[in-house]
Amino acid sequence: MDDQNKNMILATALSFLVILGWFLLFPPEEPPAPAEQPVAEIGGDPATADVAAAPPAPDATATLPVESRDVALSAASRVQIRTDEVTGSISLTGGRIDDLSLVDYHETLDPDSDIVRLLSPVGAPGAYYTLYGWAPGGALGFEDVPGANTEWQIESGTELTPTSPVTLVWDNGNGLVFRRAMSIDDKFMLSVTQSVENSTGSDVRLAPYGIVARHGEPDTVNFFILHEGVVRMSDGELQEIEYGDMEDLDVNAAEAAQVEIIDVAENGWVGFTDKYWMTTLAPAPGQSFRSVAKFVPSANIYQTETRLPTQTVAAGATTEVQTFLFAGAKEWEAIKGYEENLGILGFVDSIDWGWFFFLTKPIFWLLHELNLIIGNMGWSIILLTLIIKAALLPLAWKSYASMAKMKELQPEMEKLKERAGDDRQKMQQEMMQLYKKEKVNPAAGCLPIIMQIPIFFSLYKVIFVTIELRHAPWLGWIRDLSAPDPSSILNLFGLLPYAPPEAGSIFAIVSLGILPIILGISMWMQQKLNPAPTDPTQAMIFAWMPWVFMFMLGSFASGLVLYWIANNTITFVQQYFIMRSHGYKPDIFGNMVSGLRKKSAKKDT
Structure with a gap:
């Protein structure tokens, strides 16, 4: 080899050594532990447009956090979740899916170590949960629709398993009956069907939504080759947003938050990804929606949302909408199966393949x-x-x-x-x-x-x-x-x-x-x-x-x-x-x- 070729190899090797040495000797600082944050409430102005109304910004004056996860879990009645892969519960307060652990994954190699905990309830350290609801439109107010603190009742089912779905119900007392039917497969996918029955005698307008909320910035690996934060697919376009970058999103005064909204025509999903775990909302394929990444500085809460179009429910009619919730380990075979069998476009790209994805x-x-x-x-x-x-x-x-x-x-x-x-x-x-x-x-x-x-x-x-x-x-x-x-x-x-x-x-x-x-x-x-x-x-x-x-x-x-x-x-x-x-x-x-x-x-x- 001549000197030019040798210098090229030498420069490549030395550059590689310098990069390795820098990250070994000067690793990125660990992020500070997230402070306990207040409960995120759902509210906002009524929807009058043909697209989904914005769920309200979290209320920074809401109930203060409790001392432990166990106390937070016991603060509400619950429906148990049991499968071979996950265990947890659903809070009847708000109907939140806020307690989920992964049975087959331990924190360390020690088989007696704790299993990995994915979701935690409001009030517990590092609260991380999903919430569904309806934003009111027309003459409806937020008291007419279910929100973060609505007390749901069990209509059918005793626990959520792959063979036994659960349906929750809430009657607003003014002619609207809301139901939430949930089922789970043998891996990590839940199906959530929201419905509203209108017996008010007149048409009503309201818009369904789903939220994944995370209180405080989580403890991340924080390594330059790995993405952790928002991940979403919008009609074939993948986007990743780091937690730190969410604080630089455009300010939306009406929502008291920093928000980035993408209109999705047919296929998409949005959620939060960690190194190995993910919680993602996916409306049924073919369903248009607004994909939202949001940071609420007053409460230090990170959110992803799916806002579906406002619907008109005629008097005496019932309408329903189905969405999927993935909450679990980013197993390639499982995620690829959901992409192929459920039609969730590009779902396998939720795994961070990087710039050399073609390799x-x-x-x-x-x-x-x-x-x-x-x-x-x-x-x-x-x-x-x-x-x-x-x-x-x-x-x-x-x-x-x-x-x-x-x-x-x-x-x-x-x-x-x-x-x-x-x-x-x-x-x-x-x-x-x-x-x-x-x-x-x-x-x-x-x-x-x-x-x-x-x-x-x-x-x-x-x-x-x-x-x-x-x-x-x-x-x-x-x-x-x-x-x-x-x-x-x-x-x-x-x-x-x-x-x-x-x-x-x-x-x-x-x-x-x-x-x-x-x-x-x-x-x-x-x-x-x-x-x-x-x-x-x-x-x-x-x-x-x-x-x-x-x-x-x-x-x-x-x-x-x-x-x-x-x-x-x-x-x-x-x-x-x-x-x-x-x-x-x-x-x-x-x-x-x-x-x-x-x-x-x-x-x-």
């Missing part, structure tokens, strides 16, 4: 399919690496053949360097003549590296954001491929009775586990097959690179380090046999001894 999606699909066959994500990653390397083999063959030829030309290049001395221009000219004579392309060796960069980042994204890798074991001590290698050289990999350093500490960076050490060795062995740079500075940097990467990648997810080890090993085997097929017999350990002798000779002189 992350097929890579994850292949990894998922391999895991279904093998039953182990670690071995699936290794097999995935083998498949990727096989697909790139034609390109790699040309590249490694060129490297083999370059390796053969090393003695000639050393002679050119001696003859040229300090005349770099003369050396470059003679090197180009040598390349031309021997029919060698010095840039060919860059192609595998260039191809590996987007694949590496795409797999990093897949391992970091997909829940299928969370707490996924490989073998032995690797019990979570989404977490760093837990072993440590400081306690001789568990032989000494000392706990390894805490993750994120400076000692964790230098402690090194078994996988990072294997990574460094695999990078060093692969490097020994490549021709050394003629420039001493570049040669020194390339010589140190495997060991620098060993430390830098040591704190990355085990699954990613495992991929890199597998990639290096397969690359080494491919390159070794390709070089031998071209008549060059690499001597890895001979190169190492020769290099040490050269260093020793330089010291003696």
Whole structure:
């Protein structure tokens, strides 16, 4: 490779190291714990237009938070939710779905640790819930429609399960009877059908809506490659809004909030996403609505809303509207199933595939399919690496053949360097003549590296954001491929009775586990097959690179380090046999001894 190509590779590698080093040594500050916030009320001006009226802004003077989640749960009568995947309850006050935990997901690897809690009631720390209702239109007032504190009654059903739906009812005493029929499948999707029966003797106008409300900014991972906050699809256009950016939305004086509204013609959904969990509202496909992202500064409440068109209910008639609520884990198979079976357009894009979505999606699909066959994500990653390397083999063959030829030309290049001395221009000219004579392309060796960069980042994204890798074991001590290698050289990999350093500490960076050490060795062995740079500075940097990467990648997810080890090993085997097929017999350990002798000779002189 000529100096220009070497500089390009060097710049890429150093930039990567700088970025990694910055985020390891100066991680983003943890957001402050959200303060307890008052109850969000629903209210506002009556609707007179053909589109949904705005639900009212939260009332900052409402009831103060209680001391604990248990007390908040006991403050209202409840209907239990029980499935194999979720457990929780629905508050009859407001008909809120505000208590939901995920049965199959624990906070830590300890099977006795708490299961993941998704939704919490108003008054509890980190209140997070969904609320449905009707905004009044025409002559109706807010006292005529159900709101946040309406006391619902159970009309049918005793608990919400996949085989037993529940219907709540509320009679306003003035001729309107409201019902809310809810059902749940065996995963994470609820169907909510709101209806109103009009026996007032005259037409009434009102507009259905759904709300997901979150009190205070939640504790997030806060990592630059991951989106957490509002996620929504509007007729095929995906939008993501970070929590901090919601505070910069346009001010809407009528709603006493900062709001962004998108009119959706046929298909859309909106909600909040965390790294692995999501709560999303999705009107029935074909239904127009207004998709709303809202921040209420007076109460520090974040909201997403679906405002459906205002409806006219004739005297003696009944109208109803169905919406879906996803509340659970972002399992690819489940979400894809809802997209295909319920027609929720683009729902699989609620998973944060990133800029390289054209790579992350097929890579994850292949990894998922391999895991279904093998039953182990670690071995699936290794097999995935083998498949990727096989697909790139034609390109790699040309590249490694060129490297083999370059390796053969090393003695000639050393002679050119001696003859040229300090005349770099003369050396470059003679090197180009040598390349031309021997029919060698010095840039060919860059192609595998260039191809590996987007694949590496795409797999990093897949391992970091997909829940299928969370707490996924490989073998032995690797019990979570989404977490760093837990072993440590400081306690001789568990032989000494000392706990390894805490993750994120400076000692964790230098402690090194078994996988990072294997990574460094695999990078060093692969490097020994490549021709050394003629420039001493570049040669020194390339010589140190495997060991620098060993430390830098040591704190990355085990699954990613495992991929890199597998990639290096397969690359080494491919390159070794390709070089031998071209008549060059690499001597890895001979190169190492020769290099040490050269260093020793330089010291003696």
